[in-house]
Amino acid sequence: MNIVRRTIPKHTEENIPLDQEVQLLFMVDLNKNSISSDHVILFNITQQKTEEIRFEYYSKTLKVKSVLPLEPLNHYQLKLVGGANGIKSITGHTMAETYELEFYTKDVASIKPPRIFAPTNVSIVREYVTFEFEKIQEADYYELQISQSNTFHNVIWPLNDEKIFPMSELKVTPYIEYKTGQYYARVRSVDKEGIKSAWSPTLSFYYDGNPVIEEAVDPIPSEKVSTSKESEDAQTVILKASSSQSKDLTQLSQLQAALSETDETEGIRLYVKSTTPKNGSVNNSKDKLKTIVIEFTESIDPDSVNSSTCYLLEERN
Secondary structure (H helix, E strand, C coil): CCCEEEEECCCCEEEECCCCCEEEEECCCECHHHCCCCCEEEEECCCCEEECEEEEEECCEEEEEECCCCCCCCEEEEEECCCCCCCEECCCCECCCCEEEEEEECCCCCCCCCCEEECCCCEEECCCCCEEECCCCCCCEEEEEEECCCCCCCEEECCCCCCECCCCCEEEEECCCCCCEEEEEEEEEECCCCCECCCCCCEEEEECCCCCCCCCCCCCCCCCCCCCCCCCCCCCEEECCCCCCCCCCCHHHHHHHHHHHHHHHCCCCCCEEEEECCCCCCCCCCCHHHCCEEEECCCCCHHHCCCCCCCCCCCCC
16 A cells, blocks of 8 residues: 655656755654665666765655755656565554655756767777867866766766866866776766756767776876866866876877877867767667768868778667
8 A cells, every 4th residue: 555645746757956855745654763764765867876865754744855966857766665674654564565756857057068079979999088078158167977887886087076177178188097898978067156067968988999007197286187277278187097197108198199289279179060860869760870971170081081980889778
């Protein structure tokens, strides 16, 4: 028998505020001593993680709130554990089954996530990956996450809450001990009040080089990777993955850095401007997929387009 009379929000309700307090109103009074943190669980289905919560019970009403603000555009599930060791009524009867309430949070209107310009989605990389993304006017800093899981439940960078502070152009190179395999990345904006945007669409890339054991050249003593005051003219941010770092980069890395600096001086930046079908689109018809059109910001060398630089990858989650 379902002993929950109604809930706020309703089951599967959308556009829930990020500071929402969840309320469950029961038809019978519960034994307050039978309600513990093992019986009330708030789970983020989108990110596959359990949220830390506070809750209180009084007069047939259970109020639950996340310690941290809820994530925008995420799918949540609140569980009340029933069964033999579950929640009990004041008369000693156990709630027969686990009760589940699901809801979806709203987007943040005040700040948006940046678009990632590089690397391109489903690309293959063989060196340290440099991420380029747009600057959001309202952002005080940015948070970048890299994982080998598309749910980001095992983030490999950052490990120490590194933040990326605004500059004239955002380029970030995390020095990670890459191993051959699939990786995922996403970024979000955070304003001066600590309000966080939704995460950007997840980007995937495949590392196909030798296992990376090198680290960044110069240590960064400050907790901040780069401050907006001191680095207004900086073009590149170097991020550390640990406190110990190697002395030398590979010759190829040095050459890439030199070419990158040359390109920036001349104001050149080549990246994909648009695609047909659109990146991330779903339910495309077979006829539409017969021809894939990719438009770049400038002309490219036709001889550079071959089976090694252009390929079709199928990914199934």
